[in-house]
Amino acid sequence: MSESSAPRTAPPRPAVQAAPHGAAIFRSLTGLLARWLPRQRWYADKGRPLSGLSLVSATELLPCAGGGPTPGLLHLLVRTVPQGAPQGSGSCYQLLLGVRAVLPPALAPALVGRPSDGPLRGRAVYEALVDPRLSALLLERLRAPGTLGALAFQRAHDAAIPSGLPARALGGDQTNSSVVYGEAHILKMFRRVSPGINPDLELPRALAAAGCARVPAPSAWFEADGQSAAGPEPLTLGVLQPFLAGSTDGWALALKSLSLRTDFSGAAHDLGRATAEIHQALARALPTTTLHGRQLEQAATAMNERLTSAAVAVPALRPYRTGLRRSFDALVEYARRGGHLDAQRLHGDLHLGQALCKDGEWSLIDFEGEPARPLMERREPQPPVRDIAGMLRSFDYAAGQHRAPGPWVAEWATAARTAYCRGYAGVSDEDPTAHPALLRAFETDKAIYEVLYEARHRPAWLHIPMTAIRRLAG
Template sequence: MSETAARPTASPQGHSELLLSLGPLLREWLPRQRWFAGKGRPVTDLTLESVTELQSDAALLHLLVRAHQPPADEGPGDCYQLLVGTSDAVAPQLAPAVIGHIAHGALAGRTAYDALHDPRQAGVLLERLRIPGSLGDLRFQRRAESRIAGDLAPRPLLAEQSNSSVVYGDELIAKVFRRVLPGTNPDLELPLALAREGCDRVPAPLAWYETADGETTLGLLQPYLAGAADGWDLALEHLIKQVDFTAAARELGRATAEVHTALARALPTVTYSRVQVEQLAATMTRRLETTAQQVPALLPYVPGLRTTFEALADLAGEGLSWQAQRVHGDLHLGQCLRDPSGFWRLIDFEGEPSRPLAERRMPHPPHRDIAGMLRSFDYAARSHRPWSPQWSDACRSAYCVGYAAASGWDPRTDPVLLRAYETDKAVYEALYEARHRPDWLPVPLAALARLAELP
């Protein structure tokens, strides 16, 4: 095999050669990945959007691959970011990362694998993030004041996520977005804005990379909060030990309010007009009705839940309006970390990955994040046996008290909008659980039954 043939380029001919080698393997491998969005539908075709060689002789390739699935008239397909290693021999410890043995094309005879699981190749990504500049179809950037150490041992985080992360020496963490969309990812945009405001509740990005035209965020590097406890795990630990969690919930409410206040300073805010509030209520109603058709267990609660959104539209008709701003967008206990001193930080500002990027970047009243956290306390309580509604109620109340202490405003004084967002979140949860974790479906259904009965 010639050296030229072994080095795919960004030319159409190079793309064709690479697809001949990798296409058959990727069509089988992509749908099995946790972060693949098109579950349940076969990949009928692949298009290479870009190819960048991060190591010579195609040892490490950065690919943007568009997966086409039926029905073809639903759009151009989703674009995924892959870092693919190819080698004549793959170490045994990389067996779970293997994509397959290449039988055709310029790379025939090699084995392809997910390179983020290979410490050597993950180290290459860190080195690129340390050095600003362009390489092929990629552009690497870093904050001027950031200091990024090299020679840090990489290890991938193996938890199931919608993206992939690599920790470097318990000092840094790189997040690689898998399903990518044009636009600035809020997981970069919002932490950068908060860093400019001096808000220490969110780890500030140190470096990031994007497409060469700057239009699509691909990944970022942040400090790794070694020793910090995940909020979900912490809540379950307190439940199991029957230890009070209200003090932690109150401090988490304070942290949330501080982040909201800083975001309102850093980025533009708007006032929801009557029309916008009515559109919000109508959108929530449509989501309820559409979800009920897909999750029949939800149907008995639809009439009662619809009144929630009707009450919101009625308030708008009376002239009531709300301030909207950028928010986290998918806030729950698993998006919060508490360090050993008890200080809470918020992470993962990407928003709900299943929703369009433009929608995730829209301003919302802070109630949206608050409702997400209130739902998360309920989830934690119901995951423990016996279920303790008192634990959930106490944490929800403490969280709102902490929020009020830092913001001067108690979310419970605005019950109609808060209830609407909590209902909408529970509807989203019902659809997610029905599709991915049917055993968990009773959790959002119980909340929806309660919300349907509220006056």
């Protein structure tokens, strides 16, 4: 895309700025960002060209327009408008950009570009989180509560956050960005943000207040003024939590078990118990409700709508629509027979990668929920079976990733799934297998979500959820 063909800057919303040249800086960056944003792993509107970018807020954490050797640090909230979308729609993204006259070779892969005009003309603008010097500054901001422009930094009253910790950005397959500080803390910076408290801040704080030690309690966090994003509530931008050094995530443990052909049932059983304990703590800490007939029918309708939408985007789903809808019809039938489901706050995107194990003890992390769903939907009470279905799908995912398939791989997944449900039932009053039709409906809904996700982000993995689709539709 040439500079002349870049999306025009959309009519600006009222923006909060703590950058002396915020609007001018943004105008000079519009073309660069329009090319750079869609290539990022966490960009949610892949496949839809941009028709506009608008500035929500600009805050200089370090001065950016100077000519000296000290790097600048610019925080931006920008709203994107995909082509064909109505004006005012789109997504709000958080960007943290470094500015240097000369970019060190180690930071060259993080380059966004060099503006051809404006206050940053000729200077290198780059992704700041990969720069340990600038990431360290962000930690110091979190250590000292206060406000700067649209940004507000807060800290838990009992949190011990050491100064001077070395910073390293985590790579890998993430929908957000994370930085580890020493072996003490990890910062998760949300990329696509919406007005309202993010569950990854709300739920761990509630669990800490309830005395649940299976989830790291937030040490600090930062937010943006919601008024600057045309919403009444602040936007959660990042959460700092203790880093569970020495732990291994469940995905790595499962793949190791598969490679060594060892039984995973014991670990899965303990993970089921940990999940039930966290569900019980959430039910004590936050409001619960009960879903009755009409509400369950609406849930089945939403599942059918997600299937219809996914089948439009992923043609491979289309032959299985009739079989998959039978699972949702069973949920409707359960509702019409007078069935009900208790609902509460959940993890929302539970899988093996969100579970950490150290010395045989499991912890859960990343309570953000499924990033593709609207924030308000992720904050609604849901039946615990949704989390359980997500973990069951994860055992199948691990088996699907194994490079030496055979009957024993399917047996490994079945044994893990069974052990997980037994562990959960050993703590909870609810046995996940007591209503197989309900579990199947939620597992089908999750598999459809996975198909859409993989088709958009990891096409090489699409065969894994499609294997489940064929089984669930059969």
